[in-house]
Amino acid sequence: MKPVVIYTTPICGFCHAAKRLLDGKGVAYEEIDVMRDSEKKQEMMQKAGRHTVPQIFIDGAHVGGCDDLYELERAGKLDPMLAA
Known part of the structure; x- marks a missing residue:
């Protein structure tokens, strides 16, 4: 699998939902709080805009x-x- 990095905060529900999807697929990822x-x-804002x-x-x-x-998942584009 390709490397995955996810910028998060511990109090973000959307962060937890994204990690649940990745966890459900068995995807290892680097989480940056x-x-x-x-x-x-600042690094995240510079990279992501x-x-x-x-x-x-x-x-x-x-x-x-x-x-x-989740849209990538629904469209069948996430796994590729x-x-x-």
């Missing part, structure tokens, strides 16, 4: 937030993106 790390939040969480990257490509991730 931006709540207490302003440098990581957004300030909301979650922000999800697959193989370095920004795929968006939780709604975007994750495949090595």
Whole structure:
């Protein structure tokens, strides 16, 4: 599987929903908590161009937030993106 990075905060329901989808697929991911790390939040905003969480990257490509991730799943595009 391609590497997945997800920027989150512990109090974000959308973050938990995105992680549930990835967990359900058995996807390993690197989780970066931006709540207490302003440098990581700046990094996320620079990479994603957004300030909301979650922000999800697959193989370095920004795929968006939780709604975007679920839309990829509904469209049958998520599994091919994750495949090595």
